Amino acid sequence: MSAAARTEPSTPRRGRPGYDQTAVLRAAVDLFNRQGYEATSMGDLARELGFTKSAIYHHVPSKEHLLRLALDESLDELEAVVAETGADPPAAEGEGGCPAYDRLRSVVRRSVEVLVEHQPAVTLLLRVRGNSPAELRALERRRAIDTRLAELVRASADEGSLREDLPPTLVSRLLFGMVNSLVEWHRPGGEVDATQLAEAVVALAFEGLRTMPASTRSQG
Amino acid sequence: MSAAARTEPSTPRRGRPGYDQTAVLRAAVDLFNRQGYEATSMGDLARELGFTKSAIYHHVPSKEHLLRLALDESLDELEAVVAETGADPPAAEGEGGCPAYDRLRSVVRRSVEVLVEHQPAVTLLLRVRGNSPAELRALERRRAIDTRLAELVRASADEGSLREDLPPTLVSRLLFGMVNSLVEWHRPGGEVDATQLAEAVVALAFEGLRTMPASTRSQG
DNA sequence: CCTACCGATCGGTAGG
DNA sequence: CCTACCGATCGGTAGG
Numbered sequence: 173m174s175a176a177a178r179t180e181p182s183t184p185r186r187g188r189p190g191y192d193q194t195a196v197l198r199a200a201v202d203l204f205n206r207q208g209y210e211a212t213s214m215g216d217l218a219r220e221l222g223f224t225k226s227a228i229y230h231h232v233p234s235k236e237h238l239l240r241l242a243l244d245e246s247l248d249e250l251e252a253v254v255a256e257t258g259a260d261p262p263a264a265e266g267e268g269g270c271p272a273y274d275r276l277r278s279v280v281r282r283s284v285e286v287l288v289e290h291q292p293a294v295t296l297l298l299r300v301r302g303n304s305p306a307e308l309r310a311l312e313r314r315r316a317i318d319t320r321l322a323e324l325v326r327a328s329a330d331e332g333s334l335r336e337d338l339p340p341t342l343v344s345r346l347l348f349g350m351v352n353s354l355v356e357w358h359r360p361g362g363e364v365d366a367t368q369l370a371e372a373v374v375a376l377a378f379e380g381l382r383t384m385p386a387s388t389r390s391q392g
Numbered sequence: 393m394s395a396a397a398r399t400e401p402s403t404p405r406r407g408r409p410g411y412d413q414t415a416v417l418r419a420a421v422d423l424f425n426r427q428g429y430e431a432t433s434m435g436d437l438a439r440e441l442g443f444t445k446s447a448i449y450h451h452v453p454s455k456e457h458l459l460r461l462a463l464d465e466s467l468d469e470l471e472a473v474v475a476e477t478g479a480d481p482p483a484a485e486g487e488g489g490c491p492a493y494d495r496l497r498s499v500v501r502r503s504v505e506v507l508v509e510h511q512p513a514v515t516l517l518l519r520v521r522g523n524s525p526a527e528l529r530a531l532e533r534r535r536a537i538d539t540r541l542a543e544l545v546r547a548s549a550d551e552g553s554l555r556e557d558l559p560p561t562l563v564s565r566l567l568f569g570m571v572n573s574l575v576e577w578h579r580p581g582g583e584v585d586a587t588q589l590a591e592a593v594v595a596l597a598f599e600g601l602r603t604m605p606a607s608t609r610s611q612g
Numbered sequence: 613c614c615t616a617c618c619g620a621t622c623g624g625t626a627g628g
Numbered sequence: 629c630c631t632a633c634c635g636a637t638c639g640g641t642a643g644g
Contacts, residue, residue: 208521210430214623226625227633235623273602299519301428334601338592343601346593349573350566357565372558373566380600381554381563382493434643446644447613455643618644625638 193231196221200238201292209239209296210303236306243300243310246286246293251313253282254320273333276324277374280351284370287354295355321348347377416441416451420458421512429459429516430523456526463520463530466506466513471533473502474540493553496544497594500571504590507574515575541568567597 199220203212214235218225232238257278258270287294297314300307325344328334334343351373358364419440423432434455438445452458477498478490507514517534520527545564548554554563571593578584 206521207523208428208430210428211521211523213621215621224634225623226635229624230632301426301431303427303431333603335599335604338596338601342589342592343596345577346570346573346596347601349576350570353566353569353573356569369562372562375555376558376563376566376600378600378602379555380596380598381558381567382598383553384555433641435641444614446615449644450613453644620642622641623638626636628634 196228196231197238197241198292201242201296204239204242205292205295205299209299236304239296239304240306242293242296243306246290246297247310247313247317249286249290250283250294250297250317253279253286254317257282271333272324272327272331276328277378279321279324280347280374280377281370283348283351284354284373285366287351288358288360288364288366288369291355291358291360294352298352298355318344318348350377413451416448417458417461418512421462421516424459424462425512425515425519429519456524459516459524460526462513462516463526466510466517467530467533467537469506469510470503470514470517470537473499473506474537477502491553492544492547492551496548497598499541499544500567500594500597501590503568503571504574504593505586507571508578508580508584508586508589511575511578511580514572518572518575538564538568570597 196217200212200217203217203220207216214225214228218228221228257275297310300310300314302308302311322341322344325334325347326340329336329340329343334340354369354373358369416437420432420437423437423440427436434445434448438448441448477495517530520530520534522528522531542561542564545554545567546560549556549560549563554560574589574593578589
């Protein structure tokens with residue numbers, strides 16, 4: 173995606189076999205998530221990769237660059253979800269698109285899938301505190317996404333599709349707080365199917381966890 | 393509570409007026425939450441408090457001790473919730489206590505109240521990665537609490553009070569993931585009433601967010 | 613509560 | 629002269 177990430181197909185002898193920037197990034201994000209970004213030294217990362225600290229700088233210009241790559245990955249994915257499901261203004265309610273309620277369900281479903289498929293990168297994003305320009309930029313992009321999601325919840329409430337006894341802002345925060353909490357326990361490895369997990373989250377969020385009073389079920 | 397926390401009433405000239413260990417702890421937890429524990433230096437904390445780095449060590453033996461105090465506070469509170477609402481084995485279903493379903497609702501409600509009232513300490517707890525013995529001990533205590541909560545969810549499901557199309561373990565994780573996400577946005581300052589917020593979370597979790605199909609309402 | 617420091621380790625880079 | 633690394637060490641700063 174970025175210029176630094178490309179590998180030349182014509183020069184396959186670049187770097188130790190099996191170690192390109194992507195491999196370093198994957199190992200780094202893994203360590204950052206296990207220990208925290210600040211608590212992870214480049215020495216830790218070098219040990220994990222099996223070569224020296226200096227060798228890392230052949231593949232990547234800085235520690236912060238690794239963080240930036242991971243944050244961009246997760247933000248690109250999440251922004252795509254918001255865009256494709258029409259949380260964007262263009263697909264306003266009543267226009268060409270579906271009702272806000274259906275779009276909200278789609279956003280939740282797709283968000284879960286992104287969180288599962290990009291779990292390491294998204295985990296890092298959700299823990300960013302704003303300690304550097306890169307982190308501050310990520311926080312801004314994330315805030316923009318959250319705002320779009322909150323607007324979609326509000327639109328659904330205005331339609332009358334959502335319960336009216338709770339403020340939409342609160343509902344939005346709790347809903348996506350539940351979705352985001354996935355990264356705390358979900359581990360990559362095909363244990364659970366992403367689509368199936370997404371269906372479960374949607375069902376729980378929209379219908380609640382108590383026994384169903386014989387009403388409408390989802391189209392699972 | 394701990395020996396290090398007591399202040400001698402007979403020596404009022406200890407430290408600068410208005411700055412005891414509790415004040416240092418409060419400022420430290422605040423900074424840890426804003427910047428992350430590892431990213432916060434004792435120098436940062438000194439600047440925040442308005443005196444030198446070394447002066448901090450008059451009030452507290454180490455940076456890690458500040459973390460330990462905060463983690464203990466949050467864990468004590470959360471363990472009390474689990475104990476008082478009978479997620480403990482003693483108050484098994486059908487015995488002297490209420491049904492598991494009611495106890496689960498109480499645990500959720502009380503958890504929200506604890507998260508609101510001890511937000512800084514609980515926030516720190518939820519971000520611990522296990523980078524030191526103190527953090528590992530906290531993770532163990534937290535895991536024990538999570539296990540109790542999962543058992544209570546399972547007991548509710550066994551009663552038939554909860555929907556049966558979702559595994560209790562998943563329900564437990566998502567439910568308390570939503571509850572815990574409160575610390576990400578709730579800021580102390582009386583803006584929202586804790587009891588009111590707890591009712592909202594319980595309602596959303598148990599009844600879902602779509603328009604109610606004219607069924608049972610909570611006793612709000 | 614400060615000045616003056618310590619052993620150790622940080623992220624990053626030198627020459628070869 | 630290059631790529632792909634290594635052993636050693638840089639200037640600064642961490643917790644104490």
